[in-house]
Amino acid sequence: MADSALGPKLLRVLVSEGNSTSSREAITILGLSGHIVEVCDPSRFCLARFSRFVRTFHRCPGIRDDPAGYLRFVESLLAARPFDVLLPIHEQGFLFARVRERLEDRAGLALPSFPSYRTAHSKAGFSRLLDQLGLPQPATVIVKSASELRDAIRFPSVVKTSVGTASRGIWLVRDDSELNGALRELSVGGAFADEVLVQEFVAGTTEKAQAVFCRGKLIGFHAYRQIAAGAGGGEAIKQSVSRPQVRTLLMTIGEKLVWHGALSVDYVLPDDGVTPLLIDCNPRLVEPMSAYLAGLDLVGLLLRISKGETPATAPESREGVRTHLSMQALLGCASRGGSRRDIIRECGRLLTGAEPYADSVEELTPVRLDWISAVPLVTTAIVLLAAPEWAVTLAKKGWGAHLLVPGSIRRIESEHFR
Template sequence: MADSAHVAKPLRVLVSEGNSTSAREAVTILGLSGHIVEVCDPSPHALARFSRLVAKFHRCPGLRDDPAGYLGFVEKQLARRFDVLLPIHEQGLLFARVRQRLQDQVGLALPSFESYRTAHSKAGFSRLLDQLGLPQPATQIVKSADELRAEVRFPSVVKTSVGTASRGIWFVRNDADLEDALQELSVKGAFADEVLVQDLVAGATEKAQAVFCRGKLLGFHAYRQIAAGLGGGEAIKQSVSRPVVRTLLATIGENLAWHGALSVDCVLPDDGATPLLIDCNPRLVEPMSAYLAGVDLVGLLLRISRGETPGAAAESRAGVRSHLAMQALIGCASRGATRRDIMRECWRLASGDGPYADSTEELTPLRLDWVSAVPLAMTAMALLAAPRLAVTLARRGFGAHLLDLESIRRIESENFPPAANL
């Protein structure tokens, strides 16, 4: 575990949302480090609300439905003198749009809006990889159903250019899968933007995350998915050493003059070939794995947000296993588990048995933060009552704190933000 000694002078940190797993884990790290944490989120039941480490929770307008209203709300909070604004999720796109004005009020680590938009867009990221000659699966960018039909080859992955938390992804292995994907893409209006079709490569899925200071990589961590939850998210993960991926990520950050946090997903092909980059997130993704492996990327991000230029962090330890109990239970139920199966999984989680041996809970650390037992217990009881609720529970994470195509276009427009927010 990274050093969690209390800081000499606690910082007042405003976290931009509280319903994602990344936000909940960042709250734990911030609280253990002695910082004063406040959280904004439109949901009254956000994960981060159930934490003794949160000093104050603020109900706010949803980023998706009212980006201008959300920005105005955040700026009113900043008037109360915070040290750091932490863009833990897609709110970073909005903050990058008005970066200079926000940096006049608070510590904030973000790249230019253009760089952020490139990393946030799956199509933009794929083009960047082509430009830099970096490895990715064979990829085509299409703008219509006919183009998709012409370019797809089985098996493939179809992705909307905008989407996080495993939204907008279809695994297409035959004509029936393709027609199902096309129907959903049509309902979503996805062809109003770009759609990617990418060869499905057999191999292990891994994620890597880094913190940059003006284009220079200072901290890095990678982990492998050991067991999946619903939607492809990690239920169990293990830290790994990936110098090749570190070099790839450093190249991307240098090219974009990145400032702040940046993460990538990659697949290590079964044939032992070079890791292939498959996605990018302009933020930290579930930073507790790095913290448990000895690297506090959240703390490093705070220092950069405050204008410091710290030295490079030590390498994280490989072989550190961790898990997310809620993801594990929802994933178990989504795969057709019976109530008895779910009870058995609850027992294995509680006793540290089976795949959870020598593994540390990331998301709801009951011994450190007993209030986190509330959402975990509610999830377990709901699944025991009706295992089919797994998909419904997972979709609650796709809330108003996330962006969609329309909200992105509003943020990109020339007249954003409206005069009322200036």
């Protein structure tokens, strides 16, 4: 477990949402470091409500449907209460970067310029950046219509909307039938009003890396590999790895964008090669507890640069540290067709620490540290035992009003947004 990167000073931190796994893990890290944590979220039953580390919960408008209302709510909180840091833990950073100058006078905030943020947030923008920098990625074509997509497709391919998180807007297309299904969903969702990526499918191992930058300089880096999958593309079990090549790639990206704050990437290690291929970017931390348990407090570093400090580069995290997310494990078991008996067995393995959870530490719901986190975990188990087929529906509850959609992005980008 990491020592706090911040030192003895305790801060009052406003976390921008409370329903993502990344937010829930950041709250645990903040609480273990002794900081005063307040959270705003549109859902009264978000994950953050079930943590002893949250001092105050503020129910707010959803950024998906009302970005201006959400911004007014956050600004009113910052005006009324003495927050040291505003922590944009998820896609709210897109909005905050748009009006960064209005927020920086009210609380510490670590974000790059809005053009840089927009480049990293858009899959098409990120792909173009990789081309510009000559960095490795699968062969990619960017299209704007169904006919262009049909012309560009080579089976198998991965089709992606330019905006999407938590594995939304991604289709693995292996034949004409799957292509037609993807085109129907793209058309219904209005995806061709923006850009769509057609990317070569590369067989290999997908890993993730995350970093914190201070004005373009990388000061903290962590990478991990998926050992077992959960639902919706998430990890149920992960293990920290050492990836100096990926660290160098991230350094190049951060320097080019003069990045300030957190930045994460997904990449594939191909079965037939050694060069990692970058496939996605998130302008934020993604589930930072893995790094924390491997000895690197990325959240603490983020707080320090939010307060205007310039920390020294942190030592690398330890490789080989295995962690798991029990809720994802249960959802993954059910979503793969697991029966009630299978789910009961999975619960037993989680409770006893049997394989594959031996020598693994819980990330998301650390009941021994935060007993209230047992509530969503037990609720998930009960619901799945009652109806295993609800696994996909439960996983999609994380795709709520705290996330952006193309319409809200266009409103935030508009010239007259206030």
